[in-house]
Amino acid sequence: MSKKDSASPMHIKRSTGDWIFDIAVIILFSIFTFVCIFPFYYLLINTISDNDLVTSGKVNFIPLLKNAQGNGVFGIQVNNYIALRNVQDLGSSVVITVARTILGTALMVITSAWAGYLVTKQKMWKRSFWYRFLVITMYFNAGLVPWYMNMLMMGLTDNFLAYIIPGMVAPYNIILVKTYIESIPASLEESAIIDGAGTTKVWLKIILPLSVPILATIAIFGAVGNWNSFQDSLLLMNNSPSLYTLQHRLYIYLNSSSNLGAMMSQGGTVSEQAAASMLNQRVIQYTVSMVSIIPILLVYPFMQRFFVKGIMLGAVKG
Amino acid sequence: MQASVKPVQTAAESQAPAQRIPLWIFRIAALLAGLAMFFPPVNPGRVSEKINEAASLFTTGVSYSTITNSMGRILRSQWIQDKDITLLMAACCILMVGVAACCVGACMSLGNRRMRKTGMILPIAGAPVMGVGLLLIHRVYTSIVQHAEEVGKTGTVLPILPEGFKVFVFFAALLLVTALMAFFTTRVRDDDEKMDMDEKYRLFLMMLPVILLSFIFAYLPIYGWRFAFFDYKPGGNIGPDNFVGFKWFASLFNDPATVSDLIRVLRNTLIMSGLGILTSWLPIAFAVLLAEIRSTRFQRVVQTLTTIPNFISWVLVYAIAICIFSTDGFINSFLTNVMHVAGAKTNYLQIADHTWLKMLLWGTWKGVGWSAIIYIAGIAGIDQQLYEAARVDGANRFRCIWHITIPGLMPTYMVMLLMSIAGILSNGMEQYLVFENAMNKDVIEVLDLYVYHIGIGQNQIPLSTVVGISKSLIGVTLLFGANGISKAIRGESII
Numbered sequence: 001m002s003k004k005d006s007a008s009p010m011h012i013k014r015s016t017g018d019w020i021f022d023i024a025v026i027i028l029f030s031i032f033t034f035v036c037i038f039p040f041y042y043l044l045i046n047t048i049s050d051n052d053l054v055t056s057g058k059v060n061f062i063p064l065l066k067n068a069q070g071n072g073v074f075g076i077q078v079n080n081y082i083a084l085r086n087v088q089d090l091g092s093s094v095v096i097t098v099a100r101t102i103l104g105t106a107l108m109v110i111t112s113a114w115a116g117y118l119v120t121k122q123k124m125w126k127r128s129f130w131y132r133f134l135v136i137t138m139y140f141n142a143g144l145v146p147w148y149m150n151m152l153m154m155g156l157t158d159n160f161l162a163y164i165i166p167g168m169v170a171p172y173n174i175i176l177v178k179t180y181i182e183s184i185p186a187s188l189e190e191s192a193i194i195d196g197a198g199t200t201k202v203w204l205k206i207i208l209p210l211s212v213p214i215l216a217t218i219a220i221f222g223a224v225g226n227w228n229s230f231q232d233s234l235l236l237m238n239n240s241p242s243l244y245t246l247q248h249r250l251y252i253y254l255n256s257s258s259n260l261g262a263m264m265s266q267g268g269t270v271s272e273q274a275a276a277s278m279l280n281q282r283v284i285q286y287t288v289s290m291v292s293i294i295p296i297l298l299v300y301p302f303m304q305r306f307f308v309k310g311i312m313l314g315a316v317k318g
Numbered sequence: 319m320q321a322s323v324k325p326v327q328t329a330a331e332s333q334a335p336a337q338r339i340p341l342w343i344f345r346i347a348a349l350l351a352g353l354a355m356f357f358p359p360v361n362p363g364r365v366s367e368k369i370n371e372a373a374s375l376f377t378t379g380v381s382y383s384t385i386t387n388s389m390g391r392i393l394r395s396q397w398i399q400d401k402d403i404t405l406l407m408a409a410c411c412i413l414m415v416g417v418a419a420c421c422v423g424a425c426m427s428l429g430n431r432r433m434r435k436t437g438m439i440l441p442i443a444g445a446p447v448m449g450v451g452l453l454l455i456h457r458v459y460t461s462i463v464q465h466a467e468e469v470g471k472t473g474t475v476l477p478i479l480p481e482g483f484k485v486f487v488f489f490a491a492l493l494l495v496t497a498l499m500a501f502f503t504t505r506v507r508d509d510d511e512k513m514d515m516d517e518k519y520r521l522f523l524m525m526l527p528v529i530l531l532s533f534i535f536a537y538l539p540i541y542g543w544r545f546a547f548f549d550y551k552p553g554g555n556i557g558p559d560n561f562v563g564f565k566w567f568a569s570l571f572n573d574p575a576t577v578s579d580l581i582r583v584l585r586n587t588l589i590m591s592g593l594g595i596l597t598s599w600l601p602i603a604f605a606v607l608l609a610e611i612r613s614t615r616f617q618r619v620v621q622t623l624t625t626i627p628n629f630i631s632w633v634l635v636y637a638i639a640i641c642i643f644s645t646d647g648f649i650n651s652f653l654t655n656v657m658h659v660a661g662a663k664t665n666y667l668q669i670a671d672h673t674w675l676k677m678l679l680w681g682t683w684k685g686v687g688w689s690a691i692i693y694i695a696g697i698a699g700i701d702q703q704l705y706e707a708a709r710v711d712g713a714n715r716f717r718c719i720w721h722i723t724i725p726g727l728m729p730t731y732m733v734m735l736l737m738s739i740a741g742i743l744s745n746g747m748e749q750y751l752v753f754e755n756a757m758n759k760d761v762i763e764v765l766d767l768y769v770y771h772i773g774i775g776q777n778q779i780p781l782s783t784v785v786g787i788s789k790s791l792i793g794v795t796l797l798f799g800a801n802g803i804s805k806a807i808r809g810e811s812i813i
Contacts, residue, residue: 292631
């Protein structure tokens with residue numbers, strides 16, 4: 001933060017009240033940060049500990065494995081992750097999700113870069129009308145059911161293309177790209193035009209290389225959005241379980257488990273055996289959850305440097 | 319670009335109306351024909367009622383499985399022959415080639431005289447190609463009729479000559495006539511340069527694919543609003559016989575079951591949105607307090623870690639909720655094994671108490687760190703001299719916060735607040751869908767989730783469309799209202 005340089009005058013006159021306030025704030029933030037992070041950690045240690053210890057609720061703060069006496073000692077195992085190979089339908093949903101993340105993001109970025117550049121062109125026929133035509137779709141939608149009926153009409157139910165085509169035109173991202181391109185000195189473009197480059201060539205050779213930062217921003221946010229996609233799979237893929245996304249698959253796993261859990265707590269109908277296998281099933285569900293969190297955590301460090309840029313640009317609307 | 323050096327003769331300028339009118343009719347007809355290719359109600363290839371109703375001309379041309387997926391026995395017993403379907407697909411492809419040629423011609427008609435004239439050759443050739451495609455479709459139709467009569471299954475196969483067939487015959491004729499008129503009225507003079515197009519139209523044509531995509535996926539759904547005026551059942555048809563006018567709209571106020579449902583979901587929606595608005599100052603508090611911490615490393619770590627939950631989906635939030643709060647989640651095992659509380663076996667997710675508050679807390683957990691970023695950036699943008707001047711005047715840090723930081727963040731906050739007021743009816747459905755269960759169903763169902771349940775779950779298409787329309791219209795009104803307030807107070811619009 002740019003407060004750094006001005007911190008010194010404040011530093012000089014710190015009263016006791018200031019110290020108490022500072023400590024209170026630090027404690028407050030530490031607690032909230034812990035609350036934000038601990039669930040992820042807890043999920044992780046439950047997937048890498050001994051499953052019996054997880055079942056009996058022994059794994060609370062550190063990953064445990066059984067020693068010779070059957071007691072828990074610190075240690076980890078990855079058998080649960082290997083066991084995922086046998087989980088039904090998981091593989092196809094991972095493939096589908098990875099495919100839609102790559103294809104959907106790439107097409108969205110290209111479309112946004114192209115449209116974002118064209119809407120900066122004052123010479124375009126009815127430019128401001130078409131720009132508003134695109135932007136207004138951010139604030140208005142016809143509703144869930146008409147949208148669904150439209151997708152049905154377009155043949156985009158039970159069809160992989162439904163994951164990538166509708167997402168291509170993202171008005172918000174077009175605004176971001178447009179705003180960014182407008183900040184590029186116009187002289188660069190003009191000199192290329194004088195050298196005889198056409199619109200497409202200027203876009204390819206001048207605009208695209210210069211707008212890499214904003215394209216990276218929208219790409220990374222788009223990729224996370226695609227990876228997390230659940231609703232379109234839920235609504236459109238009713239007859240094609242092989243096209244379910246990972247989140248949809250996880251949702252199904254989670255629900256089958258919580259139903260069993262509800263039955264358990266009402267007592268007796270489910271045998272000990274079934275309870276144990278249910279809990280192992282639960283461990284598997286934790287593991288699947290972990291698998292769908294990991295890619296996000298992996299790209300997260302790269303995302304961070306784009307946060308403020310993405311948000312600030314959003315505040316500067318078109 | 320040459321356009322900037324030498325002005326190019328364009329279609330719109332320097333033309334007599336006699337030339338302009340056929341050209342405009344042609345362009346509009348080509349655009350409509352192009353769109354009609356993707357529009358199932360006017361599919362000319364639906365020569366039997368057993369062909370999927372949801373298949374457009376385009377789908378009929380490219381996807382064997384889509385057009386045959388509801389035929390079953392008809393296809394297995396070859397009451398409709400495979401060769402007819404193959405021919406039908408070929409015919410549709412030929413028809414589409416013709417339409418495509420007309421569309422390209424329409425694009426070229428935006429160029430200079432020479433380009434326009436050259437461009438008209440395409441539809442003059444393309445319209446007859448459409449004719450060939452249509453003739454072939456007709457031939458498939460007669461062949462299906464004949465074959466069905468031979469096997470005595472006319473009543474099962476249900477051959478029809480679809481409405482779309484006539485529509486496309488009309489389009490082909492119209493395109494041909496107008497293209498011919500445009501072709502013969504366009505005189506290319508010797509001094510006309512080579513083919514060229516004014517830059518404004520060239521840029522427009524480059525933009526056109528994006529515009530069309532946006533039209534298809536964001537505007538065309540409005541066409542689905544027609545279901546609100548019919549007694550429509552999935553798989554059924556809509557027509558004059560089941561037109562009901564505003565019956566479904568009236569049922570929002572008349573039908574007791576619907577009214578009580580609506581009151582319930584509106585209560586949930588407004589309470590949850592209201593709680594969100596009431597706590598919308600939390601990100602500001604987060605940002606202001608974080609900025610008070612002098613260690614930038616601590617600030618960075620907090621910011622990094624508290625933003626993570628924003629990037630996981632609601633399904634994953636639910637997974638986390640299960641692993642913390644369910645019967646054998648963290649809370650229960652902590653109570654049992656660490657605190658030695660006997661009988662700690664509560665499934666907190668199944669308890670309906672305080673559902674609104676819980677949903678608010680989950681939303682805060684997920685979003686507050688992320689929402690604070692915009693304010694953190696805002697604080698960084700405040701002029702440091704203001705703080706120095708205030709301190710010289712003897713202001714302590716709380717006065718600095720109150721008189722400098724908070725007012726500095728107010729404009730951003732007002733925008734956020736107005737946007738959330740405009741979106742008061744739309745809290746999305748994902749969060750509530752994943753947390754919904756038999757216990758909390760009544761208190762968690764918000765408007766979006768209700769529309770999903772009655773529309774997709776119970777197939778009450780007209781009623782859910784009516785609710786959706788009302789919601790959209792109220793939402794737009796609120797947005798413009800908020801925008802008007804913003805203009806009046808701040809002199810700046812938010813959209």
